Amino acid sequence: MNLPAGYRLERGLLWPADDRDCAALVFDTVPDMDHALKHCRQFELAVQAGGNMGVWALSLAAKFDRVVTFEPDPKNFRALVHNTSTAKNILSLPCALGNEAGTWCDLEREAGNAGAHQVTMGDIAPIVTLDGLNLPALDLLYLDIEGFEMMAILGALETIVRFKPVIAIEDKGLSDRYGYSQGQAEKFLATHGYEVVARPHRDVVMVCR
Secondary structure, three states: OOOOOOEEEEOOEEEEOOOOOHHHHHHHOHHHHHHHHOOOOOOOEEEEEOOOOOHHHHHHHOOOOEEEEEOOOHHHHHHHHHHOOOOOOEEEEOOEEOOOOOOEEEEEEEOOEEEEEEEEEOOOEEEEOOHHHOOOOOOEEEEOOOOOHHHHHHOOHHHHHHHOOEEEEEOOOHHHHHOOOOOHHHHHHHOOOEEEEEOOOOEEEEEEO
16 A cells, blocks of 8 residues: 555554554544443434544444544544545544534644644634534434534534434543633533433543433
């Protein structure tokens, strides 16, 4: 395989060559998804962001009829599309999930960690709302978007209320930069009938009772 410039192979997948810290964590935490999957009532559609290089999307695609994954970073997205090209039930979108459709973003990148990019203002990728996609179903919403989770939830609220998916969010305090304190997304979802059922590593898994 002739690798494109700036990439390497990581466990058989195309990966940014300059990443030092993301790969091991992404692969090692795939089992964390089981904490959410065991609460899913159906397996028609899962939404996952950030898509990164597709490791989690590929794992979800083995369980769900369809998977929609979002990745706004162009370098990561190229790897994501390549790595998921043979999975016909994965739709990869070069966007960020948020609450202000029609705006655009850039990413504040952390050297050596392709999974630690944080959304900032710019013109690299569009921001879309999940509500704007008019999804026909939603059984699982899994958000690992470096502090931008609350914005994605606000932009998905109509969809969440309609389908009551299992929701998993990473919450390690990065939301402070966007004006939301750690735990605020969890409290917000609680007002819509959600309760915590698991806390694998830095993720919070919630279901609507």
